[in-house]
Amino acid sequence: MGARETDVYDVVGVGFGPSNLSLAVAIQEHNSSTSDRPLTAAFFERQEAFGWHRNMLLPAATMQIPFLKDIATFRNPASRYSFVAYLHASGRLAGFVNNQTFFPTRREFHQYLEWVAANFTDQVSYGSEVVGLRLSGQGAGAGAPAHLEVEVGGGAGRQRNSVRARNVVVSTGLVPRMPEGVLGDDRVWHSSEFLTRFRGLKPADLRAVAVVGAGQSAAEITRFVHDTAPHAQVYSVIPSYGYALADDTPFANQVFDPAAVDDYYFGTDRARQAFWDYHTNTNYSVVDDDVIRDLYRRSYDEQVNGARRLHFLNLTRVGEVKRAGDETRVLLMNGERRELEVDLCVFATGYHGMEPAGVLGDLAPYCLRDEAGRLRVERDYRLVTGPELPGGIYLQGGTEHTHGLSSSLLSNIAVRSGEIAESIVSRHRIERELEQALPVEPAGKAR
CATH class of the missing domain: 3.50.50.60 (FAD/NAD(P)-binding domain)
Structure with missing residues (x-):
């Protein structure tokens, strides 16, 4: 045109x-x-x-x-x-x-x-x-x-x-959002880059992958890496105590109805705040029920079989990511500080x-x-x-x-x-x- x-x-x-x-x-x-x-x-x-x-x-x-x-x-x-x-x-x-x-x-x-x-x-x-x-x-x-x-x-x-x-x-x-102080590179990505960059790797060569975030994208990437990188330890770094369920029940879903726009736009400050207080769990930092259950089932099966590859690091945040040659070290904070060495770190940390x-x-x-x-x-x-x-x-x-x-x-x-x-x-x-x-x-x- x-x-x-x-x-x-x-x-x-x-x-x-x-x-x-x-x-x-x-x-x-x-x-x-x-x-x-x-x-x-x-x-x-x-x-x-x-x-x-x-x-x-x-x-x-x-x-x-x-x-x-x-x-x-x-x-x-x-x-x-x-x-x-x-x-x-x-x-x-x-x-x-x-x-x-x-x-x-x-x-x-x-x-x-x-x-x-x-x-x-x-x-x-x-x-x-x-x-x-x-x-x-x-x-x-x-x-x-x-x-x-x-x-x-x-x-x-x-x-x-x-x-x-x-x-x-x-x-x-x-606009993709990365944690403050974390810069992307060839082994540190935002989820918005995921498939393009992942296709440039050999999944069979990956030994450890960290996926940071508590939302739908983080959970889906964790599942995908677990499927496609058969030898990798997969670490899901979650700031909450596990994934939170997305509320897609009928009454909650009404916040996305066209009529709800009028209720918000013409509502009082208190009414507007109530939208966010009560209904952010319809969309923000939440995961669909079937994905949560699938990931939990995988983790439990690995415990039964005594061969764990899928790890959930709850109540954990990333403090820093350091590169040293081919090594990527992720500083984890959960009451104590520890380093996790990975081949790849994906930040599914949302958008501005x-x-x-x-x-x-x-x-x-x-x-x-x-x-x-x-x-x-x-x-x-x-x-x-x-x-x-x-x-x-x-x-x-x-x-x-x-x-x-x-x-x-x-x-x-x-x-x-x-x-x-x-x-x-x-x-x-x-x-x-x-x-x-x-x-x-x-x-x-x-x-």
Whole structure:
């Protein structure tokens, strides 16, 4: 796709993961159902091709949300981009139904996302990273800029360029988090790098592997390494007393319903805090029941057989990781200090939330903040900005403080993208009506 500098797009998306892919679907379906001027859109993605957590597409790893929480169904059950439509197009609808599960494998869901993304290649510039936003200098009237300008950095062999937009939707994803003082290298990884790096090793040569973390990714990597490195001692380093169970019971799951966003956004400070106090165990540092039971069963069987390879180091934290030649030494702290020598240490220690400040660039001063210094966000995910800023800046992520637990998750992705698209359409309609209502100046009269 080649976005043209001379064009002014109604929507420019920063990032093209599942969230902005869902937005692209919502925009296309709006355009096909209205006689109004269609919305124009362009997306910029720094990856060279569509991909979503590729390095955690482990064998047999399943989604933690039902297939109906795809990128379209909750907004439009009749969408041609639903997961069911994908299964039908792939000839696997009957097979999936016979499998009797609500939860597809992560690999299959990724294939579904790729299938949808293939319909929007004409709107996406891959290998293109947005490096900042600024005011367009091509506006008219009172010397004020009319549009937002999106600056796109040049990758290998690419020139830096910019495009103009009436609205920008930021969805740059989460940022991998490592413990303070720990630096990654060829044998110290974050889980976001896992499969790519693991494929570069010979698993049969591994003697000891440490996996640090208490969440789903940590548990899945521990199981995967135990399966694929037959001679390795596998150490699961857990800050809690074993893995905690993810609460996916019906009442708890309501915190991810679209209606819960209103309850959070318009709720009192006390009500908002209750969401976090009572329901973080639905998503954060928790593991699915079947994975917990599988790992415990493996550990117990090894005890019975007298040949232990799987070790759970509970109530333990990593204080330091040191490299000495080919040796990697992990300093463990559990009331006492001990060193563990490993061939590989994987940190499944989560992510920092999306921080849009780097993308906002020159426009950051126009974006208003609350008393805690956080960006103010309207219910439709639009940043609250000063009146001098034209257009709108929307966030897909980084809104946990205003919209609650589902802000960066797939659960509410279809409805959230639909609300953003509808907000953009409604604001454009209001602007057109205002323009039509303005009195026409007599010919020759200067303003």
